[in-house]
Amino acid sequence: MSNFTLHELQCFNAVVRGGGFQAAADLLHRSHPSVFAAVAKLERQLGLDLLDRSGYRVQLTEAGHAFHRKVRVLLHDAEELQAYAAQLAMGEESELRVALGDLCPLPPVLEILGSFFAQRPQTRLHLLFETVTGPWERLLEDEADLIVHRVPKSDVRMEWIDLGRVALVPVVAPGFLPFPLDADITPQRMQPLTQCVVRDSSRHPSEPGHFLVEGAPQTSVPDHLMKKELILHRMAWGHVPRFMIETELRNGSLLSIAGQHFPGVVEELSAARRRDRPHGPVADQLWDFLARHAPVLKPTPGRRVPGAKKAPVRDR
Numbered sequence: 001m002s003n004f005t006l007h008e009l010q011c012f013n014a015v016v017r018g019g020g021f022q023a024a025a026d027l028l029h030r031s032h033p034s035v036f037a038a039v040a041k042l043e044r045q046l047g048l049d050l051l052d053r054s055g056y057r058v059q060l061t062e063a064g065h066a067f068h069r070k071v072r073v074l075l076h077d078a079e080e081l082q083a084y085a086a087q088l089a090m091g092e093e094s095e096l097r098v099a100l101g102d103l104c105p106l107p108p109v110l111e112i113l114g115s116f117f118a119q120r121p122q123t124r125l126h127l128l129f130e131t132v133t134g135p136w137e138r139l140l141e142d143e144a145d146l147i148v149h150r151v152p153k154s155d156v157r158m159e160w161i162d163l164g165r166v167a168l169v170p171v172v173a174p175g176f177l178p179f180p181l182d183a184d185i186t187p188q189r190m191q192p193l194t195q196c197v198v199r200d201s202s203r204h205p206s207e208p209g210h211f212l213v214e215g216a217p218q219t220s221v222p223d224h225l226m227k228k229e230l231i232l233h234r235m236a237w238g239h240v241p242r243f244m245i246e247t248e249l250r251n252g253s254l255l256s257i258a259g260q261h262f263p264g265v266v267e268e269l270s271a272a273r274r275r276d277r278p279h280g281p282v283a284d285q286l287w288d289f290l291a292r293h294a295p296v297l298k299p300t301p302g303r304r305v306p307g308a309k310k311a312p313v314r315d316r
Helices: 007-018 021-028 032-046 063-091 108-118 132-142 225-231 242-251 281-292
Strands: 094-098 124-129 146-149 158-172 197-198 218-221 238-241 265-274
Touching: 007 021, 007 032, 007 063, 021 032, 094 108, 094 132, 094 281, 108 281, 124 225, 132 146, 146 281, 158 242, 158 281, 197 238, 197 242, 218 225, 225 238, 225 242, 238 242, 265 281
Parallel strands: 094 124, 094 146, 197 218
Antiparallel strands: 146 265, 158 238, 158 265
């Protein structure tokens, strides 16, 4: 058996993906005869019939199915190797893209990023801001090298470093509620009142809304800062990160309605990157730097939401 080439495997994979030789040729930007010849040569070298050509569309044979599973793994590894070689050829990256999520407290996170990049003037920090599931999409679509946000830890494509916890508090402005603050505040009582939600910046949102009162009027905003302002102006109510409203909670310009039915929530803030991608030298140094300095957010006694639950839910 002669050695087959990466090109022949790519042609075979394209035929499987496209369902035919012409579709494979279009995917690879090659001629139909060249793709046909490459797959035929691969079969001769292996001594196997990988494709059944008897029907209108080519189909994988039993041997073809088994061989294709291995081919997909090999081609994925080859792509990673090419990307890694490109990183080595470039040397230190000229830019790193970091997406900050809407739950990210800017002062402590920017302080640690600033101290890192101050020592690496040759690498420019390109910051993005995304909301709800937007950071995940930027990372998974290779539009960000690293994100700082809550992380879906069941997604095996990501690895993460926990940076601390962020509490979210359901709040209103004084005079917003048409009933006493000490009343039993249920979703039914809140239903006539406008709820402020943060819009998901993802192009393809992957999560339903959380803590939304069914049937309640809603107003949407691009971030929590705008949400806070609407709530302060008695235009709506909603959940806001506690680090943004400490002063307002102390001086009474915002009031917590946390209780049995709206208990508040505590989110894990993490730095995350792709587990299945190669990373350049500066990206690896930043990852190690974050790991050494974690947690970035220090717990403050007495600042937890009473009765808060640790769960990835909030209104948006």
